Amino acid sequence: MQKIKVITIFGTRPEAVKMAPLVKELEKREEINSLVCVTAQHRQMLDQVLELFNIKPDFDLNIMQTKQSLTGITTRVLEGLEEIFEIEKPDIILVHGDTTTTFAGSLAAFYKQIKVGHVEAGLRTFDKYFPFPEEMNRKLTGAVADLHFSPTESSKSNLLREGIKEDDIFVTGNTVIDAMDFTVESNYVFNNKILNNIDYKNKKIILVTAHRRENWGEGIENICKALKTIVTENEDVEVVYLVHLNPVVKDVVYSYLDGVQRVHLLPPLDTKETHNLMNKCFMVMTDSGGLQEEAPHLGKPVLVLRDVTERPEAVHSGTVKLVGTNMFEIIQNANRLIKNLSEYESMSKAVNPYGDGKASERIVDAILYSFGYNNGRVQEFKPSKE
Numbered sequence: 001m002q003k004i005k006v007i008t009i010f011g012t013r014p015e016a017v018k019m020a021p022l023v024k025e026l027e028k029r030e031e032i033n034s035l036v037c038v039t040a041q042h043r044q045m046l047d048q049v050l051e052l053f054n055i056k057p058d059f060d061l062n063i064m065q066t067k068q069s070l071t072g073i074t075t076r077v078l079e080g081l082e083e084i085f086e087i088e089k090p091d092i093i094l095v096h097g098d099t100t101t102t103f104a105g106s107l108a109a110f111y112k113q114i115k116v117g118h119v120e121a122g123l124r125t126f127d128k129y130f131p132f133p134e135e136m137n138r139k140l141t142g143a144v145a146d147l148h149f150s151p152t153e154s155s156k157s158n159l160l161r162e163g164i165k166e167d168d169i170f171v172t173g174n175t176v177i178d179a180m181d182f183t184v185e186s187n188y189v190f191n192n193k194i195l196n197n198i199d200y201k202n203k204k205i206i207l208v209t210a211h212r213r214e215n216w217g218e219g220i221e222n223i224c225k226a227l228k229t230i231v232t233e234n235e236d237v238e239v240v241y242l243v244h245l246n247p248v249v250k251d252v253v254y255s256y257l258d259g260v261q262r263v264h265l266l267p268p269l270d271t272k273e274t275h276n277l278m279n280k281c282f283m284v285m286t287d288s289g290g291l292q293e294e295a296p297h298l299g300k301p302v303l304v305l306r307d308v309t310e311r312p313e314a315v316h317s318g319t320v321k322l323v324g325t326n327m328f329e330i331i332q333n334a335n336r337l338i339k340n341l342s343e344y345e346s347m348s349k350a351v352n353p354y355g356d357g358k359a360s361e362r363i364v365d366a367i368l369y370s371f372g373y374n375n376g377r378v379q380e381f382k383p384s385k386e
Contacts, residue, residue, distance in 0.1 A: 049270075092146070174293050
C-alpha cells in the first residue's frame with residue numbers, strides 16, 4: 001500500500017512540546033511519510049523545543065512579527081500553508097490544541113479538502129471569551145476536523161454533545177505525558193545557577209506561572225500580593241516565579257515582588273528546565289493549561305489561578321484545585337497545603353487522569369486504522385485506579 005503522507009503543523013512552544021513525541025512516533029512507522037511544518041508563531045521558544053527533541057522541520061513559515069495580531073497570524077498561516085498544500089498534497093494534517101496556528105492550519109486544510117486530525121480535541125470551558133481566543137480556536141478546529149484525538153473521556157463527551165460521530169473520536173491520553181518521559185531526569189543539573197542553589201530538600205518551593213490575558217491587571221496584582229503574604233508567613237517557603245516577557249505582566253510582577261526575600265523572579269525557562277523544576281518543587285500555582293496536566297504526573301498539587309478550567313478531570317481526581325485570583329482564596333489554599341500534610345498528600349497521591357506515556361502510539365495507530373492499514377480500533381486510554 002502507498003504510504004500515508006502526514007504533515008504535522010505547530011507554531012508555539014506548548015504545541016511543540018506536545019507534538020514532539022508524536023512526530024517521533026510518526027517517523028518510526030514505515031506506513032507513513034512524515035513531514036513537519038512550523039509556523040513559528042512563537043519563534044525563540046519554539047526553536048528551543050525543536051533543538052531539545054532534535055526535530056528539523058521540512059517547512060518553516062517564520063510568521064512571527066513584533067506586536068503581531070490574531071488577524072495577522074491567521075492570514076499569514078493561511079497563505080503560507082496554501083502553497084505547501086498545493087505542492088505536497090498531504091493525505092492528512094495534524095494540528096494541536098487551541099492556538100491560532102491550530103485554527104488557521106485546520107481551515108487551510110479544509111479549503112483544500114485535506115483531512116484534519118485534531119490532537120488534544122474536545123477541551124471546553126463553554127465560554128467563548130474564556131480563555132480568549134483559545135476556546136473558539138478549539139471549537140472551530142473541531143468543526144472541521146475529521147479525526148478527533150481526545151485526551152480523556154470527558155473531552156470525548158464534549159465532542160459527542162456537539163454532534164461529532166463516535167467513530168471519529170479516539171481517547172488517547174495526552175501526549176505531554178509522553179514528552180515528560182524524554183525530559184525529566186532524577187539527577188538533573190539546571191543551566192540556571194539560581195535554581196541550582198535552591199535547597200529543595202529543606203524548603204518548600206512553589207513554582208508559579210501566571211500570564212493569561214484574562215488575568216492581566218487586577219488578577220496578576222492579586223496573585224503577587226498573595227505570594228508576598230505566603231512567603232512572609234511561611235519561613236520554609238520559597239517562590240520561583242517564571243515571569244512572562246510581556247511588559248503587561250512583567251512590569252506588574254516586578255513592581256510587587258522584585259527584592260522580596262525568598263522570591264526568585266526568572267524569565268521563562270526552556271521545556272527541560274521547567275519540567276525538572278516542577279519535579280523538584282513542592283507545589284505549583286499557575287493559570288497555564290499545560291501545567292495542570294504535567295504537574296499531576298509528577299505528584300505535585302496544583303492551585304489553578306483561574307475561575308474555570310477546560311481540564312476538569314484533574315479537579316475531579318483531586319490533583320488540581322481552582323482558586324481563582326482572589327488574594328485571600330489563594331493564601332488560604334496555599335497555606336492549607338503548606339501546613340497540613342494530609343491535605344498535601346491527598347492531592348499529591350491522586351491518580352493522574354491525563355496519560356500513561358502511550359498517547360502518541362495510540363494516535364498513530366488510529367490514523368493507520370482510519371486509512372485501512374489496521375483492522376481493529378485502538379484500545380483507548382483509561383486512567384489507572386489506585
